Amino acid sequence: MFARRIAVVGTGYVGLTTGACLASLGHRVVCADVDEIKVERLRQGQIGIREDGLAELVSEGVAAGRLSFIVGAAAALDELEREGVPVEVIFLCVPTPMGVGGIADLAAVEAVIEEVRDALPPNAVVVNKSTVPVGTADRTAELLERDDVAVVSNPEFLRESSAVNDFLHPDRIVVGSSSQDAAERVAALYARLGAPMVLTDAASSEMIKYAANCFLAMKLSYVNAVAELCERLDADVADVTEGIGYDRRIGQAFLSPGPGWGGSCLPKDTQALLQVADAADFEFRLLRATIDTNTRQYQRMVDKIRTAITGKRTGSLTRRRIALLGLTFKAGTDDLRSSPALGVAALLKQAGADLVAYDPGVLADEVLIEGSLMTVVDDPYLAAKDAEAIVILTEWPEFRTLDWSRLADAVAVPTVIDTRNLLDPDVLRRAAFAWVGIGRTMRG
Ligand code: UDX
Secondary structure (H helix, E strand, C coil), X not given: CCCCEEEEECCXXXXXXXXXXXXXXXCEEEEEECCHHHHHHHHCXXXXXXXXXXXXXXXXXXXXXXXXXXXXXXXXXXXXHHCCCXXXXXXXXXXXXXXXXXXXXXXXXXXXXXXXXXXXXXXCEEEECCCCCCCHHHHHHHHHCCCCCEEEECCCCCCXXXXXXXXXXXXXXXXXXXXXXXXXXXXXXXXXXXXXXXXXXXXXXXXXXXXHHHHHHHHHHHHHHHHHHHHHHCCCHHXXXXXXXXXXXXXXXXXXXXXXXXXXCHHHHHHXXXXXXXXXXXXXXXXXXXXXXXXXXXXXHHXXXXXXHHCCXXXXXXXXXXXXXXXXXXXXXXXXXXXXXXXXXXXXXXXXCEEEEECCCCCCEEEEECCEEEEEECCHHHHHCCXXXXXXXXXXXXXXXXXXXXXXXXXXXXXEEXXXXXXXXXXXXXXXXXXXXXXXXXXX
């Protein structure tokens, strides 16, 4: 395999993982960011992201002279040029936040194109790795105004907290372009990974990313709805999902019910595809229902908590003290973006509850939720002090091994509402806690 000369623009989750992993595959990579402080920290090996194995890959790449960091996309091209061979592939990994009406905001992509347009050598390839609306590759090509530079879509499917592993052991690699040659050159960068390769046109490649994330969201909304039905029919969702998951067409993954799905991708991508469908005059009812089911899930969790604390579906939560365990959108990350835990917390706050939270990934402080402050402490036992209920909102494995007898002594009322079905009901029962899960009967 030939080592290629690559610039990666944007050093967030996607960019930094892409840069470090491509360097580990033997390529020469310069990562660029507009944030000078971030670049300086990266040069010192401070990656600022909680991601298994990433810090090691970054320091290995830097030590081997294959990975470096610089301020500005144009400067990254200059650095490679100075080394004697110009850039061959430039990856755009800049943020595409949800803009007006749910459509991704492409200002950052446009700014990079503007910056590098005249500096790109002939035959270079511009690769879009950010999740962008279908048609962005064509739009990027128009902005570039360079017939000698091809644009390729190569979406990433990384999950936060397992990004390095996902990059190095992907289920598939998707590359789309109107230029067969450019697509093959990008695909060749990953040759060592031996993953299935889907080579297609740019619009299909962009669509694959949305279709995948929206399918995952739909799967979770479906499971959360099935869990609700299980509660009403006295069935156990854990057994139901195990039973359906053995069907290879369904699979065991992504079948855990929860307080709703969140994070930086699924909420943004479901909204974006809905807008794209609307613009294409297609009423995507299934996707709309997927999103609505998720929004209702937060309220459903609050109803559960209300019933557990007051004994009534309509009881008042005003000044009821509730301990929240978990705030991040999933375990293993410090990311609070579109976290369902915060969605539930905001509704509890609106209902007048008095909240104290603990999360292993979040520093003790105060977190702003929907305009009001919530106290975050650095000790789960302190969070539980005098609480009328403990609510598990994120599936941190360490919550399983807390000293539940000690927690029973700390709380005012020993009740746990476990929105992730994380805990062992028998352990809780032995510690004299009443346990309420999702879609499960107490037989646990
Ligand atoms: C997701 C996609 O999985 C990834 O392919 C894409 O590149 C980016 O978006 P990520 O945002 O890291 O990755 O989170 P993911 O692990 O998919 O979880 C999304 C949400 O679903 C979280 O809130 C999580 O707690 C929830 N979830 C996941 C469940 O409630 N149950 C499950 O079984 C799995």
